Amino acid sequence: MSRAALLVFALAMPAVAQDRVTGFEQMSEDLQAMQNDPVANPGLFWLLDGETLWSEDPGTGAESCEGCHGDASDSMAAVAASYPAWDEESSRPVDLAGRINLCRTRHQDTGPFERESAELLSLSAYVTHQSKGMPITPDDDPRLARWRERGEALFSTRMGQLNLSCAQCHDTLAGGHLGSALIPEAHPTGYPQYRLEWETMGSLARRFDNCFFGVRAEPFGAGSEAYLSLELFLKSRAAGLLMESPAIRP
Structure with a gap:
């Protein structure tokens, strides 16, 4: 089945309400142990x-x-x-x-x-x-509000040839599967992180790029206003979750 067909199939599945779950909690026990072991963690x-x-x-x-x-x-x-x-x-x-x-x-x-x-x-x-184990505490400077709002709007905007939004995958379908891959809630608790698929460390901006490529949309690029806005929104969405860098992800 093609990636596009899998996405269409996944979108037909009912949403399941749940509390926030980090990518760490969704990993296998072996990967969790690797992340928690300061010697085994490749980061x-x-x-x-x-x-x-x-x-x-x-x-x-x-x-x-x-x-x-x-x-x-x-x-x-x-x-x-x-x-x-x-x-x-x-x-x-x-x-x-x-x-x-x-x-x-x-x-x-x-x-x-x-x-x-x-x-x-x-x-x-x-x-x-140096912030590992500390809660995400978004900056409350009022000048960031409009940027955060723009990020929230971008998160809900359909884009690319597949006409999908971030929210459709990471809110509606979070916890489900796209093929064999588990769909996370996209909480940025561990960046920069070591991804096994990358075989190296990478930033949140690189992950954004991957998602944009996945829906066949043009990425905005690291440091862009769009990515800054999106990160601001995601940090507010993840407020209170604990920092864990360097995280490991599949």
């Missing part, structure tokens, strides 16, 4: 690289991340749990990866890391790891 390699980057001299005479912020376990605790956040200078929201790059350009006099680069994923994972 460890990115964390170690991120820790090195945190204290690395940028080579421009400016301070390292550690030089400005000190011990990450203190200064970065709960920070990732509240991103995206408002950036005063650019008058727009930024995600955590965007904030890291702004720090590099504004305060370290060096260039930004490329999106999805090993360096940016590693440093993002290291900073996010």
Whole structure:
């Protein structure tokens, strides 16, 4: 059966109301154990690289991340749990990866890391790891409200050649299956995360790209207004769920 036919079949299934369930809770016990084991979790390699980057001299005479912020376990605790956040200078929201790059350009006099680069994923994972086990607490800056509303609208908008919305899969059909794949509720609790299908670490923006390709729509791209808006909405939708980066997913 084609992917399109499977989607049509899945959409004919009745919705089942349920409490919020994270991707971790939907995984097998073996994968849960792998994620919880700091040695077996493949994200460890990115964390170690991120820790090195945190204290690395940028080579421009400016301070390292550690030089400005000190011990990450203190200064970065709960920070990732509240991103995206408002950036005063650019008058727009930024995600955590965007904030890291702004720090590099504004305060370290060096260039930004490329999106999805090993360096940016590693440093993002290291900073996010300092919020592990803490609840997602969306930034309540009122200037983010219209962006969040745009994200909610995008989540419910049909798009692509398959004419599907995020909500149809991740609200209506969550917990069901598309072929052999379990449909998650799409709570962003563990990004950057290691996905077995990718065989590497990846960002939430990469996951967005995958979903857009899946419905045969043109992706907006990392750092775009659309992705920032969508992440803001998803974080508000997941408020109170615990951070778990680096997560593992199938």
